[in-house]
Amino acid sequence: xxxxxxxxxxxxxxxxxxxxxxxxxAASPAVVLIEGPPEGDALLALAADEQMRPPVxxxxxxxxxxxxxxxxxxxxxxxxxxxxxxxxxxxVPVRFIDLPAAHSLAPAAxxxxxxxxxxxxxxxxxxxxxxxxxxxxxxxxxxxxxxxVDPGGPGPVGPSGVAPLSGQxxxxxxxxxxxxxxxxxxxxxxxxxxxPDGGTPGAQGGDGxxxxxxxxxxxxxxxxxxxxxxxxxxxxxxxxxxxxPERWWEDVIEHRGTAAHAADARAPFxxxxxxxxxxxxxxxxxxHDRDLAREAHMRIQLRAAxxxxxxxxxxVCGAWHVPALEEKTTLAADKALLKGLPKVKTEMxxxxxxYRRLARHSGYGAGIDSxxxxxxxxxxxxxxxxxxxxxxxxxxxxxxxxxxxxxVIEAVRLAETLAAMRGRPLAGLTETTDAIRAVMxxxxxxxxxxxxDRLVVGDVLGEVPDAAPAVPLQRDxxxxxxxxxxxxxxLERELELDLRKETDAAKSRLLHRLRLLSIGxxxxxxxxxxxxTFRESWRLRWEPELFVKVAEAGVWGTTVLSAAxxxxxxxxxxxxxxxxxxxxAEQCLLAELPDALPVVMRALADRAALDADVGxxxxxxPALARxxxxxxxxxxxxxxxxxxxAGIAERICVGLPPACTGLDADxxxxxxxxxxxxxxxxxxxxxxxxxxxxxxSVLHRLAARDTVPGVIRGRAARLLLDDGRLEExxxxxxxxxxxxxxxxxADAAAWIEGFVGGASGGGMLLVHDERLLAxxxxxxxGVPADAFTDVLPLLRRTFSAYEPGVRRTLGELVxxxxxxxxxxxxxxxxxxxxxxxxxxxRADAVLPVLHLLLGIDxxxxxGVAR
Numbered sequence: 001x002x003x004x005x006x007x008x009x010x011x012x013x014x015x016x017x018x019x020x021x022x023x024x025x026a027a028s029p030a031v032v033l034i035e036g037p038p039e040g041d042a043l044l045a046l047a048a049d050e051q052m053r054p055p056v057x058x059x060x061x062x063x064x065x066x067x068x069x070x071x072x073x074x075x076x077x078x079x080x081x082x083x084x085x086x087x088x089x090x091x092v093p094v095r096f097i098d099l100p101a102a103h104s105l106a107p108a109a110x111x112x113x114x115x116x117x118x119x120x121x122x123x124x125x126x127x128x129x130x131x132x133x134x135x136x137x138x139x140x141x142x143x144x145x146x147x148x149v150d151p152g153g154p155g156p157v158g159p160s161g162v163a164p165l166s167g168q169x170x171x172x173x174x175x176x177x178x179x180x181x182x183x184x185x186x187x188x189x190x191x192x193x194x195x196p197d198g199g200t201p202g203a204q205g206g207d208g209x210x211x212x213x214x215x216x217x218x219x220x221x222x223x224x225x226x227x228x229x230x231x232x233x234x235x236x237x238x239x240x241x242x243x244x245p246e247r248w249w250e251d252v253i254e255h256r257g258t259a260a261h262a263a264d265a266r267a268p269f270x271x272x273x274x275x276x277x278x279x280x281x282x283x284x285x286x287x288h289d290r291d292l293a294r295e296a297h298m299r300i301q302l303r304a305a306x307x308x309x310x311x312x313x314x315x316v317c318g319a320w321h322v323p324a325l326e327e328k329t330t331l332a333a334d335k336a337l338l339k340g341l342p343k344v345k346t347e348m349x350x351x352x353x354x355y356r357r358l359a360r361h362s363g364y365g366a367g368i369d370s371x372x373x374x375x376x377x378x379x380x381x382x383x384x385x386x387x388x389x390x391x392x393x394x395x396x397x398x399x400x401x402x403x404x405x406x407x408v409i410e411a412v413r414l415a416e417t418l419a420a421m422r423g424r425p426l427a428g429l430t431e432t433t434d435a436i437r438a439v440m441x442x443x444x445x446x447x448x449x450x451x452x453d454r455l456v457v458g459d460v461l462g463e464v465p466d467a468a469p470a471v472p473l474q475r476d477x478x479x480x481x482x483x484x485x486x487x488x489x490x491l492e493r494e495l496e497l498d499l500r501k502e503t504d505a506a507k508s509r510l511l512h513r514l515r516l517l518s519i520g521x522x523x524x525x526x527x528x529x530x531x532x533t534f535r536e537s538w539r540l541r542w543e544p545e546l547f548v549k550v551a552e553a554g555v556w557g558t559t560v561l562s563a564a565x566x567x568x569x570x571x572x573x574x575x576x577x578x579x580x581x582x583x584x585a586e587q588c589l590l591a592e593l594p595d596a597l598p599v600v601m602r603a604l605a606d607r608a609a610l611d612a613d614v615g616x617x618x619x620x621x622p623a624l625a626r627x628x629x630x631x632x633x634x635x636x637x638x639x640x641x642x643x644x645x646a647g648i649a650e651r652i653c654v655g656l657p658p659a660c661t662g663l664d665a666d667x668x669x670x671x672x673x674x675x676x677x678x679x680x681x682x683x684x685x686x687x688x689x690x691x692x693x694x695x696x697s698v699l700h701r702l703a704a705r706d707t708v709p710g711v712i713r714g715r716a717a718r719l720l721l722d723d724g725r726l727e728e729x730x731x732x733x734x735x736x737x738x739x740x741x742x743x744x745x746a747d748a749a750a751w752i753e754g755f756v757g758g759a760s761g762g763g764m765l766l767v768h769d770e771r772l773l774a775x776x777x778x779x780x781x782g783v784p785a786d787a788f789t790d791v792l793p794l795l796r797r798t799f800s801a802y803e804p805g806v807r808r809t810l811g812e813l814v815x816x817x818x819x820x821x822x823x824x825x826x827x828x829x830x831x832x833x834x835x836x837x838x839x840x841x842r843a844d845a846v847l848p849v850l851h852l853l854l855g856i857d858x859x860x861x862x863g864v865a866r
Contacts, residue, residue: 003311004302005029006326007269008276008319009079012358012368014378015254020079020316023265024086030312031305032087034080035298035321036072036096037104039348043468044096046350047081048088051465054081055353055371059547060101063345066551068105071544073353075371077378083316097301097315099294106342232279232320250428254377277323293341295324296334303331349469351547354490355458372458373429385427386412392436392451401447403440411439429456461490461542472558474550480510480560488542494525497536508536512591513564517553519546561593568596572603578611582620585641586627605644614659617648618674624648625681642686649685652678653694661707665750668709672754675702675712679719696725703734710738710747714754732771739779748779749791749798757798763806767813777814 005027009016024032040058054076061069074081087094237248253268298317302325305313315325355371368374373388380387389411393403415435419427427435433448433456441447470478481488484507486495497504511522522538556570557563568588575581581604588597611617624645656678660671682695702708702716703726717734720726737743738751756766756776766773783791799807 004306005266005314006273006322007079007314007316008272008322009316010249010319011080012075012078012371012374013254014077014374016079017077017082017378019253019265019268021082021086023269024083024314026265027314029092029314030309031314032083032092032094033097033301033305033313033315034083034094035098035317036080037098037101037348038096039101039346040072040096043348043350044084044094045088046465046468047084049465049467051463052350053463055355055358055460056350056462056464057353057544058348059351060105060346060348061548061551062105063347066548066554069548069551070101070105071351071353073358075358075375077374080316083314095301095305097298099297101346101348102343103341105346106344232276235279236275247428251425272319273322273326276319277326280320280323293337295321296337298325299329300331300334347469350464351544352462352464353544354462355460356490357544359457370429370456372455372460375458375460385415385432388432389436391455392440395451395454396440396447399447399450407440411435414439459491461488471551471554473554473560473563474547476559477550484510486540488521489540490542492539492541495522495538495540497538499534499536508590509592510560511538512587513560513593516564516587516591517549517556517560517567519549519553521546564591565593565596568593569599572596572600575603575607578607578616579619579623581607582623586623589627601641601644608644608648614652614655615671615674617652618656618678621645621648621652622677622681625684628685645685646691649682649691653698656698657701657705660702660709660712661705663709668711668750672711672715675715675719696720696723699725710750711754714738714751718755728769732775735772735775739775741782745783745787745791746794749794752776753794753798757801763802763810767806767809773810773813
């Protein structure tokens with residue numbers, strides 16, 4: 001080697017990774033420098049551990065504000081990862097040379113004078129207080145405002161693992177997309193991280209070597225002197241006669257074979273460096289101070305390495321930075337650019353990453369469209385197209401689609417033919433996708449969407465060694481995950497729990513505690529099995545951002561139990577709304593936090609005593625009733641909770657009738673929801689006959705009071721009918737009054753909505769009670785033309801909630817017209833779809849079947865017949 005070997009790359013490209021490996025093999029440098037946070041040097045040795053399975057990421061966070069964090073993702077096909085493993089495997093020193101995360105994660109000067117902010121811009125908690133729910137970096141955090149246009153380097157990812165985008169990602173998705181020049185807020189760092197420095201709005205900014213808020217290296221567009229953003233890759237592609245920048249990058253860089261790399265390993269990097277130098281000479285440096293500081297720091301580190309190792313130095317960085325590293329500057333000038341940069345104390349570790357988070361659609365500025373495809377290209381030794389088609393065929397067969405070996409052969413031939421027709425050196429993802437659509441999917445995009453999701457993107461989740469540093473809360477969570485045998489997975493899956501089993505109950509407690517800590521690993525869903533309170537269904541999916549959430553939650557305690565307890569107590573003390581405290585009480589019971597429950601109960605009793613708003617009380621009661629039932633399942637003492645719930649229920653019974661008087665349409669709709677919730681809740685409370693009877697009298701008053709809005713009167717009548725507290729004749733009388741000529745059409749329509757609207761089974765009620773259907777039909781037929789258009793939206797909303805079969809049956813009944821006969825319900829029907837009376841011959845035909853099913857003798861049958 002004569003002089004430093006500068007290897008300018010784009011992040012996450014198999015061709016770039018192979019080129020880097022070939023260049024390092026040919027040059028055998030004495031030291032390898034990689035664009036990335038220097039704090040990660042202490043963790044580099046872990047990359048050689050047998051437990052380390054990419055994709056992984058370096059995670060840095062501010063000690064005093066864990067939500068201010070950044071990721072530097074790496075996949076097995078990332079050039080930086082290949083260089084790192086090459087150096088470790090040969091005992092060659094390897095170092096990170098980008099701007100330290102301590103500077104990247106530090107808030108800007110204007111931010112330091114303001115209070116901490118959450119990702120949503122809301123004031124954050126002071127030290128020792130509850131961390132922001134969003135868990136993202138605040139303004140000025142890594143990845144909060146950087147474009148990553150660098151065609152070659154990985155960039156840091158911002159808080160929550162995804163860099164906020166300042167521009168839309170390019171449509172194309174070739175192999176070069178990995179280093180996507182897309183502009184995203186936040187500086188990018190090596191290994192696909194978000195750049196903490198905020199990056200430039202243009203391509204020149206960075207290579208993305210900063211934290212995972214995609215940084216300058218991945219910025220796609222560099223602003224030219226006129227202020228327009230320029231895409232350097234697009235300029236080069238257009239110069240070469242391509243209309244798709246990503247396809248140009250694939251053909252020129254990614255599809256270069258191993259033989260081509262071996263022939264002259266440095267040639268592609270030299271050519272790319274010259275191209276970037278010409279672009280920077282034309283379009284400038286992007287005008288972002290942080291990019292200048294990053295490049296100054298890299299030059300300082302390069303000087304130090306050359307002083308120690310001579311010219312036997314290899315540098316792997318974003319291609320956009322290569323001209324800056326070749327620039328002749330003085331040490332004093334570079335140090336001047338770094339003087340006065342803000343700094344915070346940081347911690348760093350390795351965390352698992354996922355292919356989905358490498359994808360561009362996740363918001364990662366250096367993201368790629370096809371991480372699964374790139375992993376396949378990098379991992380196979382030969383015949384990549386044939387092996388890919390075989391993998392696709394296997395997936396489709398698993399989904400019960402008929403795919404034979406002939407399909408595979410024809411798909412390979414078609415892909416190669418398309419590549420030849422399009423003048424491409426090799427078949428790429430576009431050609432293989434077109435061939436799969438035509439041959440294996442019969443022109444349909446439905447199975448193709450499955451292939452894109454499972455194979456082109458993929459659900460691979462990396463692994464890191466146990467020796468990797470972690471906050472105490474993360475270690476406790478990892479221990480619980482192993483003891484309970486619920487492994488974090490990138491692929492979404494459902495978990496069914498039976499709370500009568502101790503292991504399942506422990507899993508439930510863990511998931512509920514994590515939700516209380518805002519660590520959304522699991523989301524409760526409606527299960528397909530039993531709906532009893534002893535069953536729970538969860539949808540689990542582990543995302544890399546959850547590591548940041550765990551770090552944030554670490555301020556509450558060192559174990560999941562202690563952290564959840566401390567946070568629950570803090571929320572109870574600071575809560576101002578009654579519904580908030582009741583929801584918290586329910587969470588404490590579900591999570592089994594006995595130490596937090598007394599604090600929550602005191603806060604609940606205080607809020608309930610002071611809150612006189614019936615709407616607030618009605619909103620709070622359902623959560624308390626659910627909590628009482630959950631407490632029974634978990635054998636939790638809920639005596640105090642039951643007393644508070646009973647007191648709230650009594651106050652609702654007293655205050656609800658006057659509160660329902662004189663409401664407008666919106667207020668009536670909201671109160672109807674409260675009415676349903678309270679009715680269900682009272683049914684769940686410990687059976688007190690007096691309370692149930694009192695609630696029934698409240699419903700009777702609501703159903704009969706003219707000053708109550710129609711939607712509430714109708715709903716009260718329906719609840720009484722369902723509970724058997726209202727005779728069918730009385731229900732028909734109330735409906736007749738509500739639909740009488742003297743009632744305004746809008747009020748009558750509202751009563752119908754309350755009585756038979758929504759998903760309350762009102763449609764089936766009309767199907768089986770011909771008298772009610774006849775009343776509705778007669779009223780609707782008599783609505784004046786000038787009023788019909790006013791009530792039509794309300795009626796459409798009411799009946800559109802019915803299932804299609806119910807609507808069809810109602811339509812058939814109404815279409816046949818009213819019955820000529822009338823009489824008691826059990827004798828003759830007033831609507832022709834119902835029988836005119838009991839058909840004795842057909843009823844007798846049922847008796848032999850009953851004899852077989854029930855095992856009753858002939859005497860019993862005769863008794864039934866009589």
